[in-house]
Amino acid sequence: MTAAVSTSQDVVVRTRGTRRRTAAAALGTVPFFAFVTLFLLVPTAVVVAEAFLTDAGAPTLDNLRALGSGDIVRALVNSVVLSGVTAGLGAVFGALIAYAVSTASPDGPLRRVVSAGCGVLAQFGGVMLAFAWIATLGLSGLVPTFLRDHLGADVDTSWLYGLSGFVLVYLYFQIPLMVIVFLPSIDGLRPQWREAAESLGGSTWQYWRHVAGPLLAPAFASSALLLFANALSAYATAAALNAQSTFLLPLQIGNAIGSEVVLGRQNVAKALALEMVVLVAVVMVAYAWLQRRAERWLG
Amino acid sequence: MAGTGAHRARAQRRLRWVVLTLAAVFFGGPLWAMVVFSTSSPTGVTGATWRQLVDVRGLARAYPSFVDGVRVSAALAVLTVLLMLVLLVPTMTWVRLRLPRLRRPMEFLCLLPLIIPAIVLVVGLAPVYAWVTYFFGPSSVWLFLAYTVLVLPYAYRAIDAGLSAIDVRTLSEAARGLGASWPRVFWSVITPNIRTALMSASFLAVALVLGEYTIASLMSRNNLQVGIFQLGQRTPAMSVAVSLAALLLCFVLLVLLTLVGGRRQRRVSAHPVDLEENP
Numbered sequence: 001m002t003a004a005v006s007t008s009q010d011v012v013v014r015t016r017g018t019r020r021r022t023a024a025a026a027l028g029t030v031p032f033f034a035f036v037t038l039f040l041l042v043p044t045a046v047v048v049a050e051a052f053l054t055d056a057g058a059p060t061l062d063n064l065r066a067l068g069s070g071d072i073v074r075a076l077v078n079s080v081v082l083s084g085v086t087a088g089l090g091a092v093f094g095a096l097i098a099y100a101v102s103t104a105s106p107d108g109p110l111r112r113v114v115s116a117g118c119g120v121l122a123q124f125g126g127v128m129l130a131f132a133w134i135a136t137l138g139l140s141g142l143v144p145t146f147l148r149d150h151l152g153a154d155v156d157t158s159w160l161y162g163l164s165g166f167v168l169v170y171l172y173f174q175i176p177l178m179v180i181v182f183l184p185s186i187d188g189l190r191p192q193w194r195e196a197a198e199s200l201g202g203s204t205w206q207y208w209r210h211v212a213g214p215l216l217a218p219a220f221a222s223s224a225l226l227l228f229a230n231a232l233s234a235y236a237t238a239a240a241l242n243a244q245s246t247f248l249l250p251l252q253i254g255n256a257i258g259s260e261v262v263l264g265r266q267n268v269a270k271a272l273a274l275e276m277v278v279l280v281a282v283v284m285v286a287y288a289w290l291q292r293r294a295e296r297w298l299g
Numbered sequence: 300m301a302g303t304g305a306h307r308a309r310a311q312r313r314l315r316w317v318v319l320t321l322a323a324v325f326f327g328g329p330l331w332a333m334v335v336f337s338t339s340s341p342t343g344v345t346g347a348t349w350r351q352l353v354d355v356r357g358l359a360r361a362y363p364s365f366v367d368g369v370r371v372s373a374a375l376a377v378l379t380v381l382l383m384l385v386l387l388v389p390t391m392t393w394v395r396l397r398l399p400r401l402r403r404p405m406e407f408l409c410l411l412p413l414i415i416p417a418i419v420l421v422v423g424l425a426p427v428y429a430w431v432t433y434f435f436g437p438s439s440v441w442l443f444l445a446y447t448v449l450v451l452p453y454a455y456r457a458i459d460a461g462l463s464a465i466d467v468r469t470l471s472e473a474a475r476g477l478g479a480s481w482p483r484v485f486w487s488v489i490t491p492n493i494r495t496a497l498m499s500a501s502f503l504a505v506a507l508v509l510g511e512y513t514i515a516s517l518m519s520r521n522n523l524q525v526g527i528f529q530l531g532q533r534t535p536a537m538s539v540a541v542s543l544a545a546l547l548l549c550f551v552l553l554v555l556l557t558l559v560g561g562r563r564q565r566r567v568s569a570h571p572v573d574l575e576e577n578p
Contacts, residue, residue, distance in 0.1 A: 025397040029405075032390040035382075036408050039448045043423025044415055093322075100318035103311040110319075116553035117326065123503070124510040124549045127524045128542035131531060132329035135336035135539050142332035145339075172329065175322075204307070233416030236512035240528055250418045257422060257517050273422040281414045 047277065051270040063271035072252060072272070078163060079249040083231035086170040091224035093171070094178020095186075101179070102186040115183075118176035125173050126236030133160065133169045134241070161242045169237060174227050181226060185219035185294060215297050222290035229283045233276065249276055330543065337540035348536045352544065362537070368526025371439045375522060376508045378443035380501045383454050386447070388497065391458055392489050395467050409455035412448055417513040420448065428518065439520035446511060450504040457503060461496020465489075502556055506549060 054060045066072065097114070104110045121129065136142050137157045147153045159165050189212055197207040235250040246255045249272065256269035337348050351357060359366040387409075394401045412420070424445055431441050467489065474484045490497070512524035523545070531538035 022398065025393070026401070028393045029390050029398065029401060032386045032405070033408075035386055035444075035447070036451075039424070039427060039444055040408065040411060040415065040420075040451075042427055043420055044411075046423040046426055047419060096318050097322050100315040100322075103315050112554055112557045114319075115557060116550050119506070119553045120546055120549045121326070124506045124546070126510050126512050127528050127531075128510075128546055129329075131527070131539050131542045132333050132546075134531075134535075136329045136332035140336075142328075142335050172326070176326075229413075233418055235418040236510075236516075236524065239512070239516065240531070253418050253422065254513075254517055257425075269422050273419040276419050277415060280416060284414045 044277075047270050047273045050267050051274040053267055055267065063267045066268045067271055067275055071246065072249075075247055075249050075252045076275070078247050079232055082163060082166055082170065082248065083228045085167055086174045086231045087224050087228040089167075090171055090174030090178050090227050091182075091220060094175045094223075094227075095182050095220060097175065098179045098183045098186050102183060106187070114179065118179045120176075122173050122177040122180055127240040129172050130169060130237045130240035133165075133172065137165075161245075163247070166238065166241065166248075169241060170231050170234070173234075173237070174231060177227055177230060178223055181223045182219065185216060185223075188297070189215065218290045219294035222287050222294055225283050225287040225290065229280050229287070232283070233280055330546070333539050333543040337536050337543065339536075348540045352537065352540050362526075362530060362533075364521060365526035365530050365541075368521045368523050371521055372509055372523035374440050375443050375446060376505045378440065379446045379450060379508045380504050382443060382447045383450055383500070383504050384497065387451075387454055387458055387500075388490065388493075389485060391455075391462060392467060392485060395462060396471055406455065406459075409451045411451075413452050417449060417511070418517075420445065421514045421517045424514070424518070439515065439522060442515060442518070442520055442522065443508075445514050446504075446508050449511065449514075450507050453503040453507065454500040457496050457500035458493065461493035461499075464496075465492045498556070498559075502552070506553075509545070509549070 051063050052059055052061065054062065067076075101111055101114050134141060137144065137160045139157065141157070144155055144157055147155050160168070193211055193215075194207055197211050202210070233250060235254060238248055238251055239254060242251075246252050253269055253272045253276065256272055338344050338346060340347070351361070355366075390405070394405055428441075428445075431444065435441055470488050470492065471484045474488045475481075479487070509523055511522065512528065514520075515522040515525050516528065527538050527541055527545075530541060
């Protein structure tokens with residue numbers, strides 16, 4: 001009886017001690033959480049909350065209604081088309097390149113060069129990639145100049161600054177991103193699986209159709225979704241190519257920030273940003289789900 | 300069997316060269332166009348732009364705001380890396396050792412910027428930066444606070460992979476058993492063991508900061524990319540030369556990193572965006 005009592009008292013003392021120590025230990029994480037709250041959670045909350053407020057701070061749905069205006073809907077559609085097309089093409093071409101690289105020696109120079117090149121183009125590019133294409137296809141770029149000087153042909157390359165031009169320029173960073181995220185999945189294919197398929201009399205086509213294809217499908221789809229989200233939220237390249245236009249959602253947001261002085265329109269930027277977050281969030285949740293399925297076999 | 304293997308190896312080699320040649324044309328073409336663009340003049344080939352680019356003092360006179368942007372970006376890269384390391388490394392180690400319950404929330408917060416892209420963040424940051432400007436002034440250098448948020452997902456992934464690869468608990472218990480204090484455990488035991496991961500995280504952060512345009516331009520601050528963009532409005536040849544130089548420099552640095560880091564390093568940096576945990 002006494003023993004039991006003293007034990008339970010011990011437990012109480014010990015839990016209290018542990019709790020106090022955990023509380024003290026939690027103090028160590030305060031700087032991190034304070035920083036994240038200030039510079040990530042507060043801005044997010046500002047976007048979400050002020051999308052529903054007038055400039056004066058009264059609740060309203062007018063900002064969301066503004067999203068239905070023709071100009072903004074067109075920008076949204078263009079953005080989705082651009083992201084979809086470049087995600088699809090980027091995923092296909094990127095996967096091809098990733099496969100080609102995976103057949104080379106894993107520590108060879110080819111792989112180093114391709115990984116580094118893809119890293120630069122996918123994550124560093126932005127403004128500079130736009131300039132690369134202006135130097136290629138712009139009015140005094142390489143291709144038009146060459147055609148003018150040698151063939152006497154005057155070509156119109158103003159399409160570079162429209163949707164089809166953006167597709168080309170976006171592929172310049174989408175394909176490398178695909179190579180980066182898809183290469184580890186292809187590396188996950190074990191040679192034994194191919195040997196097993198062959199020893200059972202399967203052809204190369206059958207191996208890809210029934211073994212490698214289904215195994216890679218979730219990774220391929222999740223990578224394509226990542227590319228979609230990446231293109232959807234890209235601003236730098238678009239702004240560098242065509243700063244004045246508002247035919248894409250990110251450009252609309254940039255423009256709305258610039259013209260925040262316009263009375264009564266201050267929070268439209270927030271509504272646009274909210275629309276973007278919702279879109280990206282949906283895509284990223286699907287991405288995470290597919291990624292988990294992909295890693296079951298190729299992790 | 301050996302016959303099919305050799306046949307397949309040959310077919311793979313052929314496919315490899317066809318695909319990579321096409322890729323080299325697509326990706327090399329614009330880079331070559333940049334070389335031509337930055338060296339052409341009405342009278343023929345000229346190295347004037349590149350000579351001017353190398354002459355730092357002359358450049359500072361001709362394009363003061365561009366050189367200022369370069370300086371700001373260099374400072375931003377250093378400050379962002381420092382703040383990222385100071386915030387993440389001790390906290391992540393500490394959470395692993397003492398507060399495992401906080402691991403999920405922390406991971407969620409670190410990966411959150413993946414769905415709050417820069418173009419959205421900049422919209423919400425306006426009131427926060429109104430305070431930053433009020434307290435510290437309008438200098439572009441304060442952008443490092445926002446940039447640290449942008450690099451969180453990539454840095455978290457890299458450092459998390461590094462911490463998963465070592466046995467943090469055993470190492471720290473051994474060190475504590477031998478009488479080391481917590482700061483000493485952290486500095487002399489944990490940090491040296493995840494050196495490669497820290498390098499990889501830092502490099503990703505540097506690349507991201509040097510390439511950042513969205514937040515800087517929409518907040519009307521100056522940095523390397525804003526400088527390049529404004530250069531493009533005035534002297535296109537110079538901006539193309541600068542862009543090419545920056546791209547090549549980044550490429551060389553990345554190649555060097557794969558040489559230094561070896562295999563594991565590459566695997567860590569090969570997953571720039573990955574919501575899953577390592578097993």
